[in-house]
Amino acid sequence: xxxxxxxxxxxxxxxxxxxxxxxxxxxxxxxxxxxxxxxxxxxxxxxxxxxxxxxxxxxxxxxxxxxxxxxxxxxxxxxxxxxxxxxxxxxxxxxxxxxxxxxxxxxxxxxxxxxxxxxxxxxxxxxxxxxxxxxxxxxxxxxxxxxx
Numbered sequence: 001x002x003x004x005x006x007x008x009x010x011x012x013x014x015x016x017x018x019x020x021x022x023x024x025x026x027x028x029x030x031x032x033x034x035x036x037x038x039x040x041x042x043x044x045x046x047x048x049x050x051x052x053x054x055x056x057x058x059x060x061x062x063x064x065x066x067x068x069x070x071x072x073x074x075x076x077x078x079x080x081x082x083x084x085x086x087x088x089x090x091x092x093x094x095x096x097x098x099x100x101x102x103x104x105x106x107x108x109x110x111x112x113x114x115x116x117x118x119x120x121x122x123x124x125x126x127x128x129x130x131x132x133x134x135x136x137x138x139x140x141x142x143x144x145x146x147x148x
Contacts, residue, residue, distance in 0.1 A: 003137040005054060006054070006057050007052060008025060009027055010026055012025040012046040021041035023041055025049060035065045038065075040123060055067060066120075067120075109139060109142060110136075110139045114132070117132075
């Protein structure tokens with residue numbers, strides 16, 4: 001799964017296909033390539049995207065686009081800082097304790113990324129491998145964005 005940033009080109013429109021009514025949103029990627037995001041007709045997220053809004057898309061191995069995040073989603077996301085849970089490693093001072101704590105925090109972040117990917121793709125037909133790839137992308141982007 002490849003994560004890309006794109007700009008919505010217009011608003012979502014309803015289309016009748018051989019599979020029934022669907023919503024489609026056209027977007028232009030940062031690379032200049034055009035993408036189409038298809039969702040079920042009852043989807044509530046796609047119609048909220050405004051023309052020109054920045055969105056994050058996931059492109060799977062088949063070239064199918066999935067909506068991952070919108071700018072509005074990012075604004076609603078809250079970062080909560082918590083103290084690390086006590087472990088046998090942080091009970092003592094030293095470099096090994098710091099490393100163990102860091103690894104535990106990254107593990108929790110990856111777990112959260114995986115759950116988020118599962119929820120975001122719940123109505124899509126993605127494989128476990130695609131979910132893992134989306135989660136890994138989310139995890140890497142979070143680590144880069146927050147300098148973890």
